[in-house]
Amino acid sequence: MVATMENPPAARAPRSNRQVDTIRGQRHRFMLIPIIEHHARWFEAGPITVAVEARALGESAERMVRGPSIHVYNAARSEEYIRFDVFGKVLHYHYILNEEDVNILWGYDPDVNGPMIPWAVAALKDRLPAMLRRCGAHRLASDVEEQGWDTSVLPDVAKAAAEALAPRDDDLVRAREGMAWMYRWKELHPQFNTVEEGEV
Numbered sequence: 001m002v003a004t005m006e007n008p009p010a011a012r013a014p015r016s017n018r019q020v021d022t023i024r025g026q027r028h029r030f031m032l033i034p035i036i037e038h039h040a041r042w043f044e045a046g047p048i049t050v051a052v053e054a055r056a057l058g059e060s061a062e063r064m065v066r067g068p069s070i071h072v073y074n075a076a077r078s079e080e081y082i083r084f085d086v087f088g089k090v091l092h093y094h095y096i097l098n099e100e101d102v103n104i105l106w107g108y109d110p111d112v113n114g115p116m117i118p119w120a121v122a123a124l125k126d127r128l129p130a131m132l133r134r135c136g137a138h139r140l141a142s143d144v145e146e147q148g149w150d151t152s153v154l155p156d157v158a159k160a161a162a163e164a165l166a167p168r169d170d171d172l173v174r175a176r177e178g179m180a181w182m183y184r185w186k187e188l189h190p191q192f193n194t195v196e197e198g199e200v
Helices: 116-134 138-147 152-164 172-189
Strands: 026-028 038-047 048-058 064-074 082-084 093-097 102-107
Touching: 038 102, 038 152, 048 152, 048 172, 064 116, 064 152, 064 172, 093 116, 116 138, 116 152
Parallel strands: none
Antiparallel strands: 026 102, 038 048, 048 064, 064 082, 082 093, 093 102
């Protein structure tokens, strides 16, 4: 039966935002787990540096996810501002607000936007200053606009990200290392990967 104003669907208890698959600008009061540097390739590009980390998480081959995290840092690699996570069931990206110890999470819809890696590369090429300003990195955004940045690294970024999706012999070793890394971060930052009820 079609729901109408006269015949509404049965009332249901509201779902927690922890259960929402597509997330729109959800604010998290914690900093993201740091990059595992020896699993990353670095691309210097003028005022910024891009890193592609070959992520793997899981305790067993049956419960493992793999794929790239694409990280955008300043040239000194001292602060990260943007992260695209292309692994698991819920693809997503983050704006990182370093001064507030906050990250803002956005879900990615591949049905509308297509594969995420080309989309992320295009976003970096065409929208980087605007994205940096969303992170509060106004000076860096102006530097990118005034000085430019070396977009010639982007084909190699895309290639490294695609390679991180492919199975590797060390997948399970990296997955267990990734889980241990995450648990260690959680011990230092108990609020990691938690959301307060009703927080957006």
